[in-house]
Amino acid sequence: MIEVIDLSYTYPDGTTALRDVSLKISDGELVAIMGPNGAGKTTLVKHFNGLLKPSKGKVLVDGVSTDKMTVAELSRKVGFVFQNADHQLFAETVEKEIEFTLKNLGFQENLEELKVKALEEFDLLKYREKSPFSLSGGERKRVALASVLCANPKTIILDEPTAGQDIIQKNNLLELIRRFNSEGKTIVIVSHDIEFIVDLNPRIIVLVSGRVLCDGSVQHVLTNKSILEYSSLTPAQITEFAWRLCEEWTPLPRNIVTVDQLLAALKEHIIGGGL
Numbered sequence: 169m170i171e172v173i174d175l176s177y178t179y180p181d182g183t184t185a186l187r188d189v190s191l192k193i194s195d196g197e198l199v200a201i202m203g204p205n206g207a208g209k210t211t212l213v214k215h216f217n218g219l220l221k222p223s224k225g226k227v228l229v230d231g232v233s234t235d236k237m238t239v240a241e242l243s244r245k246v247g248f249v250f251q252n253a254d255h256q257l258f259a260e261t262v263e264k265e266i267e268f269t270l271k272n273l274g275f276q277e278n279l280e281e282l283k284v285k286a287l288e289e290f291d292l293l294k295y296r297e298k299s300p301f302s303l304s305g306g307e308r309k310r311v312a313l314a315s316v317l318c319a320n321p322k323t324i325i326l327d328e329p330t331a332g333q334d335i336i337q338k339n340n341l342l343e344l345i346r347r348f349n350s351e352g353k354t355i356v357i358v359s360h361d362i363e364f365i366v367d368l369n370p371r372i373i374v375l376v377s378g379r380v381l382c383d384g385s386v387q388h389v390l391t392n393k394s395i396l397e398y399s400s401l402t403p404a405q406i407t408e409f410a411w412r413l414c415e416e417w418t419p420l421p422r423n424i425v426t427v428d429q430l431l432a433a434l435k436e437h438i439i440g441g442g443l
Contacts, residue, residue: 229246243321253305
């Protein structure tokens, strides 16, 4: 469990990024943290693995304050994939990037097997001897993902994981997140990608100006016009389409986020004689 208690954080330049944030993320939860640029999303999740320490308040991981653990100790529990892959890549080859993580966290047995599994899982086997910095932005992102997830951490933090990814890799990532979550891992995603988040259907925490604006389901949060406007988020395409149908044609529920929900609403309206 990750527990945040009255957390505030001020950067050395005097910028206050978080203000009295309190929340709990239970083991096995799938959570998306959303909000406008500068809301404090990345600052918040960097507290989960000790990259940042609270200016005020506490962050507990499995009941232990992050102040009492090193980043190395926390990385065994909480894997963090940065928004910009170049900020965490450094090895000469893709293979060595993954190998470093495994060795650093004590995975000496079955090292080759674990490396190959990670390379295959992210479609990187053909790049194993190449420098990560010779790859495209999307490919470097996959290397960063593989280098963290190969160690099988209990909690995974993904900061804008779909940035630079094509539709095929987004779908692969979607299935990977679902699989890890189904296996009991806690997944926390920072993202602006509304369509991707709707497909995942996580719990959503919205931050604005360093504070928690709301905390709820996809249907509750991403179909609320006031929340979307205040947090500079755009509705999913199917939600916007359903709203337009309401305005131009026929009354429908205002909390539609999927095609199946829209079809069910239209079917009910037709059968009920609304057309």
